[in-house]
Amino acid sequence: MIFPKNAIDKLGFNEIKDLIKEKCLSEPGKEMVEKIQPQVKLDQIDRFLRQTQEFKDLLVHDAPLPVDHLYPIKPMAEKARVEGSFLGEDEFYRILLSLRTVYAVIRYFKEREGQYAHLELLFEHLPIEMNIIRRIEAVIDERGKIKDSASRLLLDLTQQILKSEQEARKRIDQVFKTAQQNGWTADGNLTVRDGRLCIPILAENKRKLKGLIHDESSTGQTAYIEPEEVFHLNNKVRDLEFERRREIIRILTELTSVLRPHVPLLMAYHGLLSKLDFVRAKALFAIDIEAEMPELSKEAEIDLVGARHPLLLINAKKDSHPSVVPLHIKIDGKDRVILVSGPNAGGKSVCMKTVGLLQLMTQAGLLIPAEPTSRLGVFKQIFADIGDDQSIESDLSTYSAHLSKMKHFTEFANARTLVLIDEFGTGTDPLFGGPIAEAVLEALNKKGVRGVITTHYSNLKVYASNTDGVENASMLFDNVEMRPLYILQIGKPGSSYAYEIAQKIGLSREILEAAKQKVGMEQKKVDTLLVDLERDKKLIHDTKVAISKRERELESLKTEYEQLQQYLEENKKQILREAKEEARQILKDANRLVENTIAEIKSAQADKDKTKELRKELHRATDRHVEKRPQTKTVETSQTDDVFEVGDWVKILDTGTEAQVIEVSKGTNLVLALGDLRTVVKRTKVTKLKGKERAKVVRKNKMMSTESVAEFQPEVDVRGMRTDDALRQLETVLDRAVMIGYPTLKIVHGKGDGILRKFIRDYLRKYNHVSHFEDEHADRGGDGITYAYIQ
Structure with missing residues (x-):
């Protein structure tokens, strides 16, 4: 394969x-x-x-x-x-x-x-x-x-060994004490020789103690003797240990x-x-490597979105480099072969290797660092010509090695083959290498292969422009700052920027001018055209990025407007519903009043004074439900020069609602708390509550807060949740804790691989009202639980 x-x-x-x-x-x-x-x-x-x-x-x-x-x-x-x-x-x-x-x-x-x-x-x-x-x-x-x-015999043997060892120890302690009293011992205590406990006896006294001599000191002054009676006890212990070992083997065998x-x-x-x-x-x-699972396709195709080379990504993380520029490339039945050109060190080879490596990883069952919308097919063969494979043993030069691979490619490649070739055609005279490379590319294209090929040869760029199935692509280059952008652009060939790069490096103007004279005018025109195309492509790319950004902003504004409109519509329906309900009640009361009035007139037998009095009562009831036109007045605004601080109580002039300041913006806005809700209001639309008015509001909210504190649970358990859901729930509980003034919050997230803990702590660092946080005590959960302290 x-x-x-x-x-x-x-x-x-x-x-x-x-x-x-x-x-x-x-x-x-x-x-x-x-x-x-x-x-x-x-x-x-x-x-x-x-x-x-x-x-x-x-x-x-x-x-x-x-x-x-x-x-x-x-x-x-x-x-x-x-x-x-x-x-x-x-x-x-x-x-x-x-x-x-x-x-x-x-x-x-x-x-x-x-x-x-x-x-x-x-x-x-x-x-x-x-x-x-x-x-x-x-x-x-x-x-x-x-x-x-493990067995009754093993238990008996163990107990016998323990008993015998204790007896032997007791006996040798007695003999040692007697020898010390008689002055037979050398300096020192009991010591082990050949695995046996021995008494150090002076050489001249060794005949006075019956036993087995196991060793003597280097000077010959001290002999190490195991007393005779202890020797027999130790032998008994050794026999019991052998028997115990046999029993253990029997148990393990069973x-x-x-x-x-x-x-x-x-x-x-x-x-x-x-x-x-x-x-x-x-x-x-x-x-x-921040990898995702791509979509799989039965077709021989590659559509990589936001792809990054995994090894480059890991190195960038280690060295704290800027993020790797993502690659977008599509290979399908229409554009089967992508011919990548552009400047040296511009990322052509990395582009080709990224495609090849991610395809290998996918077919090996590994997730790849690309967007999950990426789509990859299955290739039965992957052919690659990368680097120098010259061989002294096989008598192959660099170009011969390339040609031997091209021979294999043209003979065995098919529509299910992915071909990867780096610097196509190099290694020999460009006058001959270019045409041979073009002929090989034509043969591969006829076989319907898929692939990525990098090159500097102009004849291959022209061939790709005029041939179905082969598509030009280039790596963008900033020819103002003279630096590669590592962005792949499909559709146009790229210049090698040979003169520009040589000029930046510092090659003398005379040498560059002489080189330009040696290049044919047509080639110079082609290269100049490519440079201009590159500049235009960069301008178009930057314009597209700006337009996309503007479109996103407009989309955001549109969404905000639609939400506001929906909110107004819902409020309008609510007001109408309440008005209709009130009107229905008024009509019901009016009907009852009219019926009662008629009944009383009848009972008074049309008495004029009584009828007049009843009419007046009916008019008074009617007037109560007639809306008086309010005098037109401008919306009240706060003209005071109040200085607002977090914790102040204010009245919203438009609605008369009391609220507490929880954040003072740098501009003209205040962030207010209305119960469990937050709202943003301009400073001119509120007035600061002072004196008795403020004390009354504080007292009322203290009563409500006391109830809230009693109901509030200062613990949130997010184990097993997805990161977004966990942060959403944490935000809700944190906001509630801030509103009622609760000092701490216990967050149970578990240990695992630490991913959820990292996201939660990153969020706490950004939350203005969290002063600091710490792990739970090691005995009660350790770093599986975080305590957040609220200021």
């Missing part, structure tokens, strides 16, 4: 694998990373990509996966498979820890069933055999040593026999842990 084999290394794919291996926790995981190869089956690539994307989401937004112990089970399972063999205490302990990890992982995903569908496929139909763990736990303790209670039927399951568990470590490493690397 890849030709030549070293193309993978030249595109930087092996460096990517090395970086992923650094993220692995186990050797089997590293071995799986080493075996990563580009695939050609679309469904397989899709599954690998989705597993990595799901694990990335898990790391960023969910609780940490319990992968504390990832010991390789396979070697121990293969050892247990052999009849008569047995595993050691440490090997059983590693199996125990690994099985606990496996079961914790299976439980983790079962609790989230359906949330990570592609990761769940890793352990589909994999049973949990708790019996294995129980049998091992009955024999091995939490320190990885065999339990004394436990290994219990484990043997489960060897296939253990191998499956080993595979699960290895795959989890492998996918986890890919996901961690994806987070490092």
Whole structure:
């Protein structure tokens, strides 16, 4: 699929694998990373990509996966498979820890069933055999040593050994004390020789103490003797220890026999842990390079949006360089081959390598640093000609090496082949290299290959301009400041800026003029035209950027206007609804009044005085519902020179509503708090409350605040949330805490990989009313909980 084999290394794919291996926790995981190869089956690539994307989401937004112990089970399972063999205490302990990890992982995903569908496929139909763990736990303790209670005989032997050792120690202490009293001992205490506890005796007294001489000092003045009676006790201890060791081997052999039927399951568990470590490493690397999952296509096409070279991105982060300029490039059935030209050190090779590396990464199941709207197809062959492959052993010059690759390309390439060629045609006389390169490009184009080719040759630029399927592209260059912009522009060829760059470097004017005279007039015109086109392209590009910015501003204003209009419409409907309801009530009351009046007139039998009085009452009731026209007056504005500070109480003149100042802008605006709402009002539209009026409002709001404080919960739990949702909820609770004057807020975000904690703390740093924040005490959650202090 890849030709030549070293193309993978030249595109930087092996460096990517090395970086992923650094993220692995186990050797089997590293071995799986080493075996990563580009695939050609679309469904397989899709599954690998989705597993990595799901694990990335898990790391960023969910609780940490319990992968504390990832010991390789396979070697121990293969050892247990052999009849008569047995595993050691440490090997059983590693199996125990690994099985606990496996079961914790299976439980983790079962609790989230359906949330990570592609990761769940890793352990589909994999049973949990708790019996294995129980049998091992009955024999091995939490320190990885065999339990004394593993068998009755082992417990008896252990107790006998302990008793015998105590007796031997007691006896040697007595002998040592007697020897000291008799003056037989040398300076010093009991010492160990050949694994036995001995008494230091002066050489002239060594015959006075019966026992075995284990050693003597370098001067021969001191002999180290184990007393005879202690010697027999120690031998007894040694015999008991041998017997205990035989019992331990018997127990381990029996436990290994219990484990043997489960060897296939253990191998499956080993595979699960290895795959989890492998996918986890890919996901961690994806987070490092800000990678996303692109869309996959059945067609042989590439549409990269906002793509960046991952190795450049990592180096830029390490060196705190400005961000890498994103690449936008599209290769499809219409524009199959992109011919990139432009200045030296302008980014042509990086552009070509970025396309090749991201295609390899995608087909290998790795997320890529590009927008998720990017679309990539599957290529069955990737051919690359990058760098100098001359070989003394094979008698190949640089150009011969290039030609041998071109021969392979033209013979075996097809419509499902991605061709990457750097500096096409170089290595020989341009008069011959250019035409040969053009002929090769024509042959490749007829085969329908896709690819990216970089060149300086003018004849190739002309060929691309006149040929369907081949499209010119150039790397933009600022010919005023004489610096590359690293932006790819499709549609026009680029100048090499040879004279301009030579002039900037400082080559003398005489040499440059002589060089220009040696170049034909037509070539000079072409190069000048290309330079002018480059200048025009940059101007158009800058204009497009400015227009896009203006369009975004207009769109924002339009959205704001529509929201305001919707708000007014909703208020208008509310007022009309209330007015209609009031009118309906007035009519209802009026009808009742008229009916009562008529009834009273009838009962008074048309008495004139009584009728007149009833009429007057009816008119008075009518006048109560007639709206008096208010006198026209201008909107009241504050004429005072009040100085407003945070915490002041003010009255909004238009509505008569009281509010508290929570922020004083540098301009003419104030940010006011109306209950749980915020609003922005000009200073001239409010008046500052003083004296009794202010005290009354403060007293009323204190009562409301006391109720709010009683209801307020100074803790927010955002574990398992997405970053945006977590910050939205945090903002709501923070605002409420500021409004009611609560001093602290407890934020529970969990530990995980620290992503959510980082975003929350970045947000707290920008929040004006948070004075500082700190971790919870280590015993109560540590850096999984943040305390924010509100000023």
